[in-house]
Amino acid sequence: MLHFFLLLPFLLAAMLPLLNKLTKELHPGWLAMAAPAFMLFYFLSRIPEVSKGRSLTASVPWIPSLGINLDSNLDGLGLLFALLISGIGALVVLYSISYLHPRKEAVTRFYVCLLLFMGAMLGVVLSDHLIVLYGFWELTSITSFLLIAFWHKREVSLAGALKSLLITSFGGLAMLAGFLLLGLAGGSLRVSELIDSSAVLAASPLLLPAMLLIALGVLTKSAQFPFHIWLPDAMEAPTPVSAYLHSATMVKAGLYLAARLMPIFAGQAPWYILLTTSGLITLLYGAFRAIKQTDLKALLAYSTISQLGLVLTLLGLGSVYPTGSTHEYAVYSTAAAAAALFHLVNHAAFKGALFMTAGIVDHETGTRDLRQLGGLLRFMPLTFTVALAASLSMAGVPPFGGFMSKELFFGSALDAMRSGSWGTAAFLIPVIAWTASAFTFVYSAIFVWRTFGGSRRGEQADASHAAVQEAPHKQPNDARHATMRAPVQETPQDARYETLQETPHEAPLSMLLSPMLLAAAALIFGLFPGSIGPNVLQPALDSLQPGAAEAFTELSLWHGWTPELLMTLGVFIVGGALFLIAPRVPLLNRPLRVLFSWNGVFKGGLRNADRASERLTSLYLTGSMRHYASYVFLFLIVAVAVTTFMTGGFRISFSGMAPVTVYEGIAVAALIAAALAVPFAQSRMMAIILTGTIGYLVVLFFVLFRAPDLALTQMIVETVSVTLFLLCFYHLPALKREKIALRTKLINGLIAAASGIVMTVVALGAFSGRAFPSISDYYLKNSYELAGGKNVVNVILVDFRGFDTMLEIVVLGIASYAIYGVIGLKWPEEKVVERNGLREREFRLIYEDARSNDVILQTLSKVILFLILTFSFYILFAGHHEPGGGFIGALMTSSALVLLSIAFGAKTVRSALPLNFRIVTACGIAVALLTGIGSFAFNMPFLSHAFGYVYLPIFGKNELATAVLFDLGVYLTVVGITMTIILAIGRDK
């Protein structure tokens, strides 16, 4: 059941394009809605069970040999995230239906990507196996890349998408290495099992590198300083994507992992120090940068970075004491973890709502630039209300959820200071927390006031200001509104909207519904923390800190004049003051001028990596064939030599060698002499004849060494090859004496000599000793009993190893088609020839001239042709018992046809045999394949052969085997191939 819901988004994504075709008029968003809606319903219905502390598990084997299964585990933490993913997913899909126009945008693609992302994200939070988790983790990176680059015609979108992909997948790879180390140390890759063995892990030296690598994954995914740079650029995505990925889900995957691994890493100083420190830095840095932004979405991006830092700080503080610690401050560590979870949910609610309102503003006015916006309250009261509620929650104002979690945050920060585990720097934790909260208040106020309050700025479109300032964040989100960029200018005049094509008006309710629901949730979480506390957050907390105390029962809006409340009041006062003076203080409203920018580091790094890899590649990818060939041979020499010596293969025994006769000695000497002469051959003809000589001498050796099949095959192949060489002979350039530097020659010679020596050693080593017993005896023994054939070589080819042969003829077929394609020859059309006298003469010139005028040859070849053909058929059918078979028969037939075409010209062959040899090839492969498939009819495996004995009147007892049928397929294929090759080359002039 769990897996079904895990698969649901993927299934729907696969079917969406088809479904969309069927329901033309319907916005595909409604179809896509099914997945998150069903999932939300399912996960909501699981709350009672999971809140009792039971977790749902399911397992499907994936790579059983590596012990990797699709282990799913729905515990408290998983359920919390699953609810966020499906709940906000449903709202985002609803919102996007009005946001994306079904005819102007590629909506189907959008929803396919969104559903894939949803499934991947769900996979991350439900996987119990770290490798599976990693897989889904990277899938979220890839799908988020596709979503950010949704408007892929814009360069900024692509750049932003690429940046996010590079940074998050870099972290993902580090994380994978960390996972593997963790698995080595703990003996398992399942989170649930690793938690049980955390004592073993704590003692392992691999724990520290594993922790650091995994932390890298967490920090990059959750956009922590200095890896935060990808998030502002990711704002190029359509706003529904930002609302979903960059507020509620993907960026929280890092936080999820930190929470998921908390029981394993709790109490490890490097882990919690790293998490808390980077969390605090990011919290402060993000909040400070957010104040300076002039683009609504950029402001929200930096705000998200800051809020993610806040949650990560809390998770770090929550990991200070190991599970079950009795330290006096251990209970505060639990409180910090509880606060982390609570703030996570609050942030998802208010940030989702804020992104959606930003999208609405952009959609209705055509700009997201705060310097142009203002005074929208009159036009969009509902949007304003939603934005106000969400911003108040973000700023931590009662009675919103954000207030509650921020109070908890202050409490944890103060307790961390008191606990003494942070040394002299302890006071910094509450100080940073407070300062960042003041900044948060400021940017929350900016978001609401500059958009909706006051009057609209910059609507005076005078020509002098027509030069539009262009910076990535200042561009309107939507390309459709590109015409509405107004000049940037601070004018304290009343709202006039002449420059806009239409007066801004309230968004349709369908668009407002989602942010309204989210803003309402932000309020409900504050007023009634009990609504989610005990049944959703507490089970999640139990996953973080098994056996944790109840942390959500005593939550209430009013909890007395605590130091936390005083801090919050201070935030309001200082934040309010900062907001008022912000327009006049350059530090607060000017873009940050920095000497050292992380974006610069990223860009420089990318450029240098590009250059370095190019330089490295050009070192060995020279484009010279000689270089590549020498790499191959050098590797061969080293690999073979090393293995031979390492495995003791280097032994030579001279016993059991066959004696040498004088005759054989002469043949060897001739072969060596011919081989050595080849490199010195000065003409093409000489080189080809020498190579042919070597081929025929090899035939001699095959005869000597009792290999009749080989001898026959080699002889005919050699003949056909020489014909082939001679056909191309006149088209090739004369063999020039190559002008090669002596050094190159020497190196070539050395490589050649070394590989020759290695081969000699291999030959002797292989002869002298066997590592394994040979299987040849099996073939010899069973060839007749099992396969009914006496020619063992042929039986191996067509029966024992029939599948190899099958594929071999396919390879050959492909080679022949390739040759045909390379020649690119159009067979001349008869009709054209007849109609056009001139063409006919040309045709005759080409083809008539090719025919031989030798009468003796013509007369003799007529006789010989039939002899060869008859013999080739005999060889084909006798092959099962006597030397021969499909290959040899086919080659012989082809050589007969070659002879015919030499004597009478190719045209005669074509008219005598009006066959398309490419089709013959295909038929041959089909016959062989059908023979193989035929064995299925008798419930036997592919290519099982049957044979029986038939008594014929004259021939006596005969054996009939399906193997012969298979051999016929081989025969046809090889005839087709050879003739295709020869005719293709012969015809090309």
Added chain:
Amino acid sequence: MELLLALTIGILFAVGVYMILARSLLRVILGLSLLTHSVHLLLLTMSGLKAGAPPLLGEKADSYVDPLPQALILTSIVISFGVTSLYFVLAYKSYQKLGTDDTEQMRREADE
């Protein structure tokens, strides 16, 4: 005999490699076929030479030579025929198109 043949294999292979490292495509192709011959003889030598009758059960001999390398070589001969023809046609077509069969010259022209 095996020692002698091992030597022959080495020499054939060395000459084949030397030819493959040459610049002219024709030489490369011829080198390749020498290499193939060498490997065929290597396979044959591995199982020992002249250890019995040809692997034809009709001979009714006491022992036969190893049929397995022969089956391998038979496959290899036919495949290498196909491969050699393909290379040959490629070399010949590229000469027609580029006017050279020198790989270094082709590379220089590709760079320009």
